Amino acid sequence: MSYLKEKFIEKMIYVIRDQKVMLDKDLAELYEVETRIINRNVQRNIKRFPPDFMFQLNEEEYESLRSQIGISKEGKGGRRYMPYVFTENGVAMLSSVLNSEKAILINVSIMRIFTRLRSFLMLEKDLSERVTKLEQGTNQMFKVVFERLDNYEEMVTPKLPRNRKKVGLK
Numbered sequence: 742m743s744y745l746k747e748k749f750i751e752k753m754i755y756v757i758r759d760q761k762v763m764l765d766k767d768l769a770e771l772y773e774v775e776t777r778i779i780n781r782n783v784q785r786n787i788k789r790f791p792p793d794f795m796f797q798l799n800e801e802e803y804e805s806l807r808s809q810i811g812i813s814k815e816g817k818g819g820r821r822y823m824p825y826v827f828t829e830n831g832v833a834m835l836s837s838v839l840n841s842e843k844a845i846l847i848n849v850s851i852m853r854i855f856t857r858l859r860s861f862l863m864l865e866k867d868l869s870e871r872v873t874k875l876e877q878g879t880n881q882m883f884k885v886v887f888e889r890l891d892n893y894e895e896m897v898t899p900k901l902p903r904n905r906k907k908v909g910l911k
Contacts, residue, residue, distance in 0.1 A: 751854055755810075755826075757802055761858065762826035763851070764806075771847045772839060780825060782838045789838065794831035798823045829855040 753767040769776040783790055798806070803823050827835060829852070836848040 747850060747854060750851060751858070754854070754858065755806065757798065757806070757826060758796070760828050761855065762828055763832055765825040765827070768827065768832065768835065771851075772841070772844050774839070779835070779839070783825065783835075786838045789834050790827075790831055793828060794834055795825055795827045797825050 750771065753763055753771075754761050755764070756762075765779055766776045769779050772779070783795065800823065832848060832851050832855075836844050
């Protein structure tokens with residue numbers, strides 16, 4: 742699959758309820774079938790799609806998504822139901838219920854993209870932890886430097902006796 746096609750698929754992955762998901766209509770577009778075909782096959786095999794594989798958006802999630810990515814109302818009256826979204830596992834399961842050559846090829850590409858995104862997240866987490874450790878070390882070092890500067894200032898500043906004779910005009 743071409744790099745451009747992979748980038749196109751990557752843009753179809755959203756984060757909803759802290760999970761990376763794909764919309765039923767986007768998957769239908771990739772598989773070159775109607776959305777209702779996907780949803781009908783899923784409903785016929787609903788035991789294969791527990792809530793961690795697929796869930797239906799609520800109105801608030803759908804409106805938020807519509808405003809973010811510019812989903813227009815579909816058809817004459819728009820959607821009659823809230824869209825389904827599929828997690829990585831749900832997308833993998835779709836290939837078994839759609840059982841077409843196109844579905845299998847597209848699923849392989851989607852799985853590769855999910856894997857790549859997961860590795861990016863792991864790298865980001867690792868970098869974040871390293872930056873945090875660096876900040877902690879730097880803060881500790883600055884604390885020591887400033888303490889030593891304070892001590893140095895006390896050592897360099899001349900100590901005058903308390904009972905000294907004051908010089909100056911009255």
